[in-house]
Amino acid sequence: MVHRWQRQLVPALDLVHRGALEPHRGHVLSALPPETLGYLADLTGGAPTLVDLWTEALTHGSMGEARDYQRLEFLGDRVLGLAIAEWLHEKSDAAEGKLSQRLNALVSRETCADVARHIALPSHIRLGKQARDDGGTQSDNILGDVMEALIGALFVERGFDAARAFVRRVWDKPMATGTGQRKHPKAALQEWAAGNRRKPPVYTLVAREGPDHAARFTVSVEVKGVGTASATGSSKQEAETSAARAFMQDFG
Incomplete structure (x- = not known):
């Protein structure tokens, strides 16, 4: 089975390495506060050298700045997938299907968000006032995306070996x-x-509430002739998963 991140990894890495050869990124974002720079140094084992890159990784679109975390999230998603896939292959002799099952869970938005909370990332994310007031720092969508963006930034600045070591350290508990x-x-x-x-x-989408950066989805699942169950999550996929779990608890 060829996964989406595998198909896109090579062009993504090629794009980044071309960008890394550029003589100057340009100062497009404001510098991070000293406490965040210290946090990043402690977290990654070295002081950031491309400060604009890390600022980009921590910046949500609600800040209205020229760059936000989305491009680095795209890259970090692929780097994370490769790092976890290599780790699973190394640790287990399970069949491909079992490895894929674990990979999908370990790189899921929910797991990325849990890791982000564990490393105290939320307070360092740069959010606009409204997004922060709406609870953006606890959104699985935002936390998962920024977690991947940090991995992307680490890859750009220090290469895959550093990104792999970081993933293995902060993903140790889920693994x-x-x-x-x-x-x-x-x-x-x-x-x-x-x-x-x-x-x-x-599965039926019952409701979608809240702003885009802090949306809540309610989904119901029905097995005809048996019953229904519903659940709410920060993404439609999360709500469907929770609804399926609730159904199995009630009727399985």
Whole structure:
């Protein structure tokens, strides 16, 4: 199975290395405060040298600045995927399907957000006032994206070896606790329905509330002739997963 991040990794890395050869990035963002620079030095094992790059990685679009974290998030997603895939291949002789299951869980937005909270990242994210007031620092979407952007920035500044070492350090707990070893709730529900000769589960978006940077999605899932369950999450995918889990708890 070829994953999305695998198909896009080579052109993404090529793009970054071309950019790294440019003689000057240009000062496009304001410098980070001393406490954030100190935080980054402690977190990554070295003082940032490309301060604009790290500022970009920590900047949400609500700041209205020329650059935000989205490009570095795109890159960091691929670097994270490669680092975790290599780690899983090294640690386990499981079949490809099991490795893919764990990979998907370990690089999920939910896991990235959990890691971001564990390393005390939220207070260093640069958000506009409204986004901060709306709870943006606790949004899984924002935290997961910024976590990946930091990995992208580390890769650009210090290369893959440094990014890999960082991922292995801060992802140690999810890896050690077996994140992704159990079947994904949606897959488990799909198999349960088939095993009980029921039609496949149907997911319905019930509500979407809040601003884009702090949206909340409510989803219901129904297995005809059995029942329904619903759940809320910071993304539609998260809500569907939680709804599937709730269904299995109630009817499985």
